[in-house]
Amino acid sequence: MKLLKQAIFLVLFLALGCAQAQEEEEILPIETRVNARLAAVDKSPKVWEKVRKVGAERALFCSVCHGEDGNSKKDNVPKLAAQNPVYLLDQLEKFADGTRKSFVMQDLAKSFSDQDKIDLVVYYARSSRAIGAIGDPELIARGKELYAKCQGCHGEDGMGASGYANIAAQHATFVEATLIDFRDETGNRNNPVMTAMTQGLSDADIRAVAAYVESMPPKKFELVKPQPSEPATETKPEAVSSEE
Numbered sequence: 261m262k263l264l265k266q267a268i269f270l271v272l273f274l275a276l277g278c279a280q281a282q283e284e285e286e287i288l289p290i291e292t293r294v295n296a297r298l299a300a301v302d303k304s305p306k307v308w309e310k311v312r313k314v315g316a317e318r319a320l321f322c323s324v325c326h327g328e329d330g331n332s333k334k335d336n337v338p339k340l341a342a343q344n345p346v347y348l349l350d351q352l353e354k355f356a357d358g359t360r361k362s363f364v365m366q367d368l369a370k371s372f373s374d375q376d377k378i379d380l381v382v383y384y385a386r387s388s389r390a391i392g393a394i395g396d397p398e399l400i401a402r403g404k405e406l407y408a409k410c411q412g413c414h415g416e417d418g419m420g421a422s423g424y425a426n427i428a429a430q431h432a433t434f435v436e437a438t439l440i441d442f443r444d445e446t447g448n449r450n451n452p453v454m455t456a457m458t459q460g461l462s463d464a465d466i467r468a469v470a471a472y473v474e475s476m477p478p479k480k481f482e483l484v485k486p487q488p489s490e491p492a493t494e495t496k497p498e499a500v501s502s503e504e
């Protein structure tokens with residue numbers, strides 16, 4: 261019950277801390293704000309230092325389970341370090357609205373303000389992911405073959421395109437449990453795409469592919485380049501320069 265007390269404390273702490281921080285930007289969609297913050301962090305070590313400090317403070321309680329810098333030592337708890345921030349954001353929303361079930365994460369996620377989420381996901385996105393454990397080489401080799409059908413979305417190196425999760429070096433135990441949740445539709449995770457992708461896999465296949473995923477070298481999250489179909493950001497009419 262100590263944990264529950266900590267949780268209540270944290271919720272209060274987050275609620276108080278965030279109020280003054282959300283001001284000017286809050287009209288923009290949250291994803292835009294995340295990407296802008298990430299770009300700012302990448303441009304300036306000073307900004308990163310600030311974000312790291314705020315993020316680490318916000319993540320103090322999270323680190324009980326997710327480890328320092330988001331490198332969880334518990335193999336049933338996902339590493340958050342170097343995770344795609346848009347994916348993290350999406351998962352927090354899924355916890356909050358009950359699409360994804362987790363005793364701890366659901367109430368926690370409901371308590372976050374937009375500003376909390378931005379601070380947390382950018383902090384985690386730019387933390388370095390620790391290497392995974394290397395399991396049985398035969399299992400990994402079998403898993404590598406099976407991974408061929410995962411590459412289209414999660415990438416050859418485990419760092420998928422745009423919104424997809426960065427799964428490289430993720431704990432095999434977590435990956436295995438997650439794939440079983442999708443395959444067997446236990447109700448913990450709901451995603452028709454992943455359910456379809458795991459339909460043909462036996463328990464042994466899932467163990468193998470999970471061992472391969474954990475054995476992959478960790479990948480840094482790459483900020484997605486603007487899609488060609490999106491309006492170019494440089495044509496901002498209000499950005500008039502002062503030179504006349």
Ligand code: HEC
Nearest residue numbers: 321322324325336337338348351352361362364365368380
């Ligand atoms: C008591 C342990 C515990 C604490 C504290 C905790 N988490 Fe979690 N978290 C988990 C577990 C376990 C999961 C995996 C849930 C599942 O898939 O069944 C998880 C999953 C997540 C995920 C989904 C990641 C993914 O790759 O799918 C996010 C995001 C997350 N937590 C964020 C946070 C944040 C932010 C905090 C702190 C405010 C936090 N968690 C605190 C245990 C915890």
Ligand code: HEC
Nearest residue numbers: 338409410412413425427435438449450451453454457469
């Ligand atoms: C067609 C695209 C697609 C393919 C192919 C695919 N996935 Fe996924 N995967 C997704 C999507 C979308 C999600 C997010 C699901 C959600 O929001 O719950 C996901 C989530 C996951 C997660 C959860 C990550 C986390 O941190 O919560 C794991 C692990 C995963 N996939 C592994 C695999 C493996 C292994 C394969 C191959 C057997 C595979 N995926 C094939 C689209 C795909």
